[in-house]
Amino acid sequence: MEKLQHSLNSILNLLNIRLFRVLLFLILGIVMFLSMYSNVKPEKLNLTLFSIAGQTIRSPITVEDKTNTERKKQEAVDQVQDVYTVKKEYTQNQVDLITSIFDSITEVNSEMEGELEKAPVDEETEGSKTPAQVLNEKLTRVKAMLTSEVTDAISNESFTAMLNAPTDDLSIARDLTVTAVNNVMSNRIPADGVENSKKRVEEELKYTSLNSGLKAAIIEMGRYAIIQNEFYDPRATEDLRQQASDGVEPVKILEGQIIVEEGQLISRDVYHKLELAGLLDNENSLRPFVGLAMMIFIILCTVFFIFDEMRATGSNQNQLLIFSLIFIIVLLIMKLLSLFTEYKYSEIGYVFPAAMGPMLIKVLINERLAIFQTVILGISGSILFNQGITGTLNVTVAIYIIASGLAGILYLRHQNQRSKILQAGLFVSLVNLFVIIALVLLRNSQYSGLEYGINLLVAFLSGISSAVLTIGLLPFFEAGFGVLSTMKLIELSNPNHPLLRKILTEAPGTYHHSVMVANLAESACEAVGANGLLARVGCYYHDIGKTKRPQFFIENQINIENPHDKLPPMTSKNIIIAHATDGAEMLRKHKMPKEIIDIAEQHHGTTLLKFFYHKAKQNGSEVKEADYRYPGPKAKTKESAIIGIADSVEAAVRSMSNPTHEQIENLVKSIISDRLQDGQLNDCDITLKELNVVGESFCETLKGIFHSRIEYPETTKQKVKQA
Structure with a gap:
């Protein structure tokens, strides 16, 4: 061990x-x-294409089957029809074109009539322009007002018929043509439907009451006006295809999904799924x-x-x-x-x-x-x-x-x-x-x-x-591991523990003192973030060494004479100092945790037994201060340091008769200051700020203990006994 x-x-x-x-x-x-x-x-299976699966195989991961996903996306894209857009403005354009042609004809007729009326009537010159010449001039003027595309598309016969038509008939012809063109162009006219649309215009204009020449002219005008108004829209088509593609959910092989059942043929599709799931030898293992x-x-x-x-x-x-x-x-x-x-x-x-x-x-x-x-x-x-x-x-x-x-x-x-x-x-x-x-x-x-x-x-x-x-x-x-757990500390704090029973029965005053010190130390440790439970339990055992000679310690001297009055200072010193080393030895013998042993050994540090030191000096003998100090070691932890201070504070306050709040505060400050100046806290990591908190905690606890015994405004004389 x-x-x-x-x-x-x-x-x-x-x-x-x-x-x-x-x-x-x-x-x-x-x-x-x-x-x-x-x-x-990854599970590696010795599987080949078109073999029979010897076991049911599940997918170990969730993975996307990109090949099948792309195939489904392509199928969705292929089902999208091409998008054709109707150019509605083409209808108005063609109506405006027909109207412009008729307006040009009307305008030319009006101009020629005005010119003929203004010409002088002369017997020799009358009739110098024949009707044919007038018509030709009208035709020339009309063509000059129109584009070559229009003049090339519409025959001279149609222009002549419209130029010769009475004004009322021409107005009717215009209205009929515009209406027919508008009706037909309001529908979709794809490239392969233009001829059918021209025939519809022709059907609408064929049964009018106009003379045959004018009727033929407006039919030709109507057929000319009908053009394709439905065109393929590549952008809209592509957008629709993209939407169809994006709407396809990815094809996934889900984690835990059965890829192939036992006894099933491993087809190409199954083999592909096994490969995707990483169940075949691959570089991604x-x-x-x-x-x-x-x-x-x-x-x-x-x-x-x-x-x-x-x-x-x-x-x-x-x-x-x-x-x-x-x-x-x-x-x-x-x-x-x-x-x-x-x-x-x-x-x-x-x-x-x-x-x-x-x-x-x-x-x-x-x-x-x-x-x-x-x-x-x-x-x-x-x-x-x-x-x-x-x-x-x-x-x-x-x-x-x-x-x-x-x-x-x-x-x-x-x-x-x-x-x-x-x-x-x-x-x-x-x-x-x-x-x-x-x-x-x-x-x-x-x-x-x-x-x-x-x-x-x-x-x-x-x-x-x-x-x-x-x-x-x-x-x-x-x-x-020498671990002192919370549960272990709780068990050690049980009054039925053999060592605690030993203190209670053999040194009841020490037991009471230990409990009082425990109350002080636990509160102070918790105030500075130290282990309060460890401090309490350590206090219970810190004076176990006094059970060897309980009558030599003042708290146990009830109705008996103080034996130190008859002993030399050096002997008394040795008895008092021994309780720390004796206690540590007893605790080791009972296999107590190291933290408890350290507290028993360190709670006095290397402090000076002032009472017996001064008593020895008063006897006139030459004494060294070092001979009247505890052997130590000094406190190594916050808990040991706080317990040492609490031990001195409790003993000092106990020796006071009816202490006041102010007396308690001064005493606590004095003891902490003395420990600091004596270097007893040099080996632990407690700070001055924490010592101030410790002092305040001590004062609060002591005020609660002694509040019923405090007398105001006078105080009684104190007699401090050093042990």
């Missing part, structure tokens, strides 16, 4: 070096990686391992920085080693249970004692790290209990593990007795059951009565096994 303890101490000393802490985290990472390696390793390594790296970096922060605030390397060891144990249990998934029992993860690790960390270290380990275990469990489908994550088990771990931590939050761990296990079982039922309902699963019964059983086993394993492993960590 001593060799084991020596080896453990050596490891702890190495962990003070940053390089070895990094090495420990590297070992943790390797353990995590190896334990989850097989769960992320390293991806899961890289992902696992990255996840482990993130987790370990977080743990590393948490412990570095805790180390900066005074935490020792014990906690890091305990955290790592508990995590490895829990991870191995998880890995062992995960092997049963090969036997088709997918719910094996519910049997895992998920609350064991978090409860151990809560009891041995703190709640913060317990919660963090719960999250890590949840992540690890989601990989290890992936139901035999490599590369998948079992989110259900992750939720179950996290809920179970948090339940154990929360139950023990204010329960610091070992007997409460079993109750915590029952509470965890109840939470496990509720979580399982909730998950079943969320997944809308159909469970039989037998399956619900099995779930109830595994939930109960998980909670109870967590409690049993926690109770079983707790003494190992407490003894092996």
Whole structure:
């Protein structure tokens, strides 16, 4: 056992070096990686095209089948019809064109009539322009007013008919033509429908009451005016095709989806799916391992920085080693249970004692790290209990593990007795059951009565096994690592403890003194963030050495003569000083925690026994101050320093008769100042600000104790007895 303890101490000393802490985290990472390696390793199957599947194969991942997705998108695009747009403005353009032609004819007729009326009537010259000449001139003028495209498209006969038509007939002809063109052009006229539209205009104009020449002219005008107004729109067509393509849902192979049933032919489509799922030899097989390594790296970096922060605030390397060891144990249990998934029992993860690790960390270290380990275990469990489908994550088990771990931590939050761990296990079982039922309902699963019964059983086993394993492993960590847990402190504070009974029966005054000091020290430690419970329990045992010679200490001298009155100062000094070393020896003999032994040894530090020192000097003998000091060591922790001050304060105040508030404050300040000046606080990390808070806490506690005995305004004479 001593060799084991020596080896453990050596490891702890190495962990003070940053390089070895990094090495420990590297070992943790390797353990995590190896334990989850097989769960992320892509399953390699010796399958060939058109062979028969020897087993049912499921997809380990969700992956998109891009080939089939593209095929479906192309099918959707092919079903989109070309988009043709109607140019509505073409109708108005053609109506305006017809109107312009008729307006030109009307205008020319008006001009020629005006010119003929103004010409002089001369018998010799009358009739110099024949009707034919007039008509030709009109025709020339009309053509000059129109474009060549119009004049080339409309025959001279049509122009002549319209020029010769009476004004009223021409107006009717215009209205009929414009109406017919507008009616026909208001409809879609594709390139191959222009001729049909021309025939429709012709049909509309054929049955008018106009003379045959004018009718033929407006028919020709109508046919000329009809043009294509529906054209292919490439942009709109492309937009519609893009919408159709975007509307196609990606074709995916879902995680856990059956790709091929046992005995089924591996067709090209099935073979393609197997390849996409990474179940055939391919170059991407390293991806899961890289992902696992990255996840482990993130987790370990977080743990590393948490412990570095805790180390900066005074935490020792014990906690890091305990955290790592508990995590490895829990991870191995998880890995062992995960092997049963090969036997088709997918719910094996519910049997895992998920609350064991978090409860151990809560009891041995703190709640913060317990919660963090719960999250890590949840992540690890989601990989290890992936139901035999490599590369998948079992989110259900992750939720179950996290809920179970948090339940154990929360139950023990204010329960610091070992007997409460079993109750915590029952509470965890109840939470496990509720979580399982909730998950079943969320997944809308159909469970039989037998399956619900099995779930109830595994939930109960998980909670109870967590409690049993926690109770079983707790003494190992407490003894092996010298951990003074909260539960251990609670047990040590039990008045039925043999050493406390010894103090109570053999030195009742010392027992009362220890309780009073405990009240002072606990409040002061909690005020400065130190361990108040450790201070209280340490106070109970700090004067255990006085039980060897209880009558030599003033608090036990009830109705007896003070034996120091008959002893030389040196002898009295040796008896008084011995109680610190005797107490430490007794505590070691009873295998008490090191923290309690240190408090017993350090609470007096190297202070001077002033009473006997001055008594020796008064006797005229030559004395050295060093001979009348405690051997030490000085206080190394805040708890030891505060207990030492509280011990002196309690003894001094007890010796005062009816102390006032002001007297108590002055006394407390004087004792703290004396300890500072004597260098008794040089070896611990307590600050002046914290000492001020400690002093105020002492005063508040003492005022509460002595308030009923305070007399105002006069004070009685004090007589301080030094022991």
